[in-house]
Amino acid sequence: MRVSIGSDHAGFEQKQALVDYLVGKGYDVIDRGPDNDDRVDYPDYAAPVAHDVADGVAERGVLVCGTGIGMAMAADKVPGVRAANIINSEFAALCREHNDANVITLSGRFVPLEENERILDTFFATDFGGGRHAGRVQKIMELD
Ligand code: RB5
Numbered sequence: 001m002r003v004s005i006g007s008d009h010a011g012f013e014q015k016q017a018l019v020d021y022l023v024g025k026g027y028d029v030i031d032r033g034p035d036n037d038d039r040v041d042y043p044d045y046a047a048p049v050a051h052d053v054a055d056g057v058a059e060r061g062v063l064v065c066g067t068g069i070g071m072a073m074a075a076d077k078v079p080g081v082r083a084a085n086i087i088n089s090e091f092a093a094l095c096r097e098h099n100d101a102n103v104i105t106l107s108g109r110f111v112p113l114e115e116n117e118r119i120l121d122t123f124f125a126t127d128f129g130g131g132r133h134a135g136r137v138q139k140i141m142e143l144d
Pocket of ligand 1: 008010011041065066067068069070071
């Protein structure tokens with residue numbers, strides 16, 4: 001699976017560690033930056049990752065900022081993206097099963113790296129449930 005990943009300065013340290021984690025697990029990772037922890041604006045890094053997913057360059061996107069909230073707001077503006085800000089594994093499973101989320105946004109300041117690794121494991125391992133959820137997701141996409 002090809003994964004596009006980015007962060008801001010608040011998520012930089014975890015983003016670097018998560019790139020190594022995902023590469024170690026065999027994922028094909030596109031790192032959209034930044035390449036240092038200088039202060040940046042998170043929408044500038046949400047945009048390329050969101051477009052990678054919307055354009056089919058990557059199957060999934062991962063974004064890390066202080067909370068994950070701003071990254072989710074920015075990424076979800078790109079048509080075709082369903083971004084979810086996730087802080088535990090249960091929600092990681094549900095955002096895939098019920099919402100078919102294709103971008104996950106993480107907190108680099110409030111969630112430890114080991115928990116974000118578990119969250120990503122769940123996010124990538126869980127399929128969309130379809131069925132009664134399919135029409136609801138379709139209605140979300142009609143809002144694009
Ligand atoms: C940066 O200070 C912080 O606002 C950003 O990383 C993120 O948490 C925004 O949602």
